[in-house]
Amino acid sequence: QQQVKQSPQSLIVQKGGISIINCAYENTAFDYFPWYQQFPGKGPALLIAIRPDVSEKKEGRFTISFNKSAKQFSLHIMDSQPGDSATYFCAANYNQGGKLIFGQGTELSVKP
Amino acid sequence: KAGVTQTPRYLIKTRGQQVTLSCSPISGHRSVSWYQQTPGQGLQFLFEYFSETQRNKGNFPGRFSGRQFSNSRSEMNVSTLELGDSALYLCASSPDRSPLYEQYFGPGTRLTVT
Numbered sequence: 001q002q003q004v005k006q007s008p009q010s011l012i013v014q015k016g017g018i019s020i021i022n023c024a025y026e027n028t029a030f031d032y033f034p035w036y037q038q039f040p041g042k043g044p045a046l047l048i049a050i051r052p053d054v055s056e057k058k059e060g061r062f063t064i065s066f067n068k069s070a071k072q073f074s075l076h077i078m079d080s081q082p083g084d085s086a087t088y089f090c091a092a093n094y095n096q097g098g099k100l101i102f103g104q105g106t107e108l109s110v111k112p
Numbered sequence: 113k114a115g116v117t118q119t120p121r122y123l124i125k126t127r128g129q130q131v132t133l134s135c136s137p138i139s140g141h142r143s144v145s146w147y148q149q150t151p152g153q154g155l156q157f158l159f160e161y162f163s164e165t166q167r168n169k170g171n172f173p174g175r176f177s178g179r180q181f182s183n184s185r186s187e188m189n190v191s192t193l194e195l196g197d198s199a200l201y202l203c204a205s206s207p208d209r210s211p212l213y214e215q216y217f218g219p220g221t222r223l224t225v226t
Contacts, residue, residue: 032213043116043202043217044155089155093213098145098160098206099168100215105154 006103137205
């Protein structure tokens with residue numbers, strides 16, 4: 001019940017296309033859902049986050065869509081660029097704690 | 113503001129030895145969490161410290177321990193190292209336990225156990 005399932009494991013998108021990564025969770029106590037971007041040799045960097053009382057949040061080219069009833073959330077990267085090529089992780093948290101539960105990651109490759 | 117710093121960045125140890133990793137959080141951040149990242153298991157939570165107290169603990173054996181100092185700097189220790197402990201160890205800091213709990217990660221310490 002603590003798991004966060006992420007798909008796909010890898011994704012190849014053409015430059016200018018839309019990248020979509022999906023996550024699903026079981027624990028309805030989760031109340032914070034961040035997305036992280038990680039480049040090789042670096043730590044994960046916080047991209048965007050959402051709380052379950054909001055269905056969508058947009059920051060620049062990055063959008064989180066949240067479906068509370070389905071217990072799913074997704075990251076959309078519009079106008080994908082080669083510089084977006086990285087590994088993306090969804091995560092979940094609850095009870096204001098410092099314990100993030102991460103998905104398994106999606107390796108995104110944006111082809112020029 | 114300087115980001116989260118971790119030392120050392122790389123470490124090679126032998127099975128059976130122990131190791132101590134250090135993390136300095138972003139100035140003003142009081143919470144520090146530790147994670148282990150491996151290709152097979154992904155990112156797994158180890159423990160969280162807030163105001164020198166362990167507030168959350170993950171499902172790791174007692175060989176993994178940590179502490180936090182009064183200046184919020186944190187250390188984690190792994191005793192009796194095993195080959196499977198080879199991983200990237202990440203530290204993350206957060207200002208406080210606000211409802212929107214943002215964690216900022218350091219670059220990690222790459223531990224190799226031979």
